[in-house]
Amino acid sequence: MENTRAENTGPEHSGPEADGPEYAGPAPRLYVFGSSSSEVFDYIFGASRRYRSYWAGGWSARGLRKDANRGYVLNCLRRARPQDIIFLHYGVVDAAFSSGYRMDRGDFLDPESFCREAADGVRMLVQDLRAAGFSNIYTVAVGAPCRVPERYFRKRFKLLGLPPRYQAQLLNRINQLISGFCDRRDLTPVLGDEHGVLKREYHRAKPNHHADYVRIQELVWEGIRDIPGLPPRRADWRTALYKSGVRGGVGKKIRAENYRAANLKRFEPAAALPREKALAEDA
8 A cells, every 4th residue: 555645735725825815704713523633733722712622532534424424513513604714634543443443343355445435434524514615624634643552452442453554554545535625734744754653752651542742732733823714822832631531432422413612621721711802712
């Protein structure tokens, strides 16, 4: 499988103009959808009133082929405005979890078709978002696979843990396939090594399938800060990780028809959430 990495790619005019659009109304909000690796955006934007955090654990790209899963995203955006920015971060669950689950079942015979199924899910969601009137859509890649022992997945998730380099191959292929759907920011060349696996200096102190977001938050910001209309990043970078495992999985959210963004005030000290004076910030 070819190990191809995209950086900032996408068809022309699929998002905001390079010099930034002029907004007649309030400044854009940022909506983030995807799996738990999307949490790094909470670290960057969590102190802004213009940030909407909708990521959830276990959210796969292949699952987006289901009408109900895409409909959930659209319901979350019912109060969004056309100028709002949407980040889609999908593919990590497919490469790290779904593939291992299918191998455990003995039916993982065609990795290329598997990756194309994942890409199709993202493509269908982008099409639905455009049909709903949104154009500031970005696929983002900030979830390079971590080096954890095989027993980590077996003990914690009761499934086969694939070698990190193979996870990276699958993820890179998914990223390659979705790179032309809309504007894109791929941080893999910054966060990953020559194989697309997370660099060792960005791992957590104990084995975990997520990066240390404190260590990568500023790097991710530098890779996306040129996107016009983004909320401001937090004034002081976080120095500690959020408590893990408190957000829940996507299946539970969809079944409960829970269309509310996460309340990050539960995890933030009061001083980190200053009252913003600009009217656009309060919108």
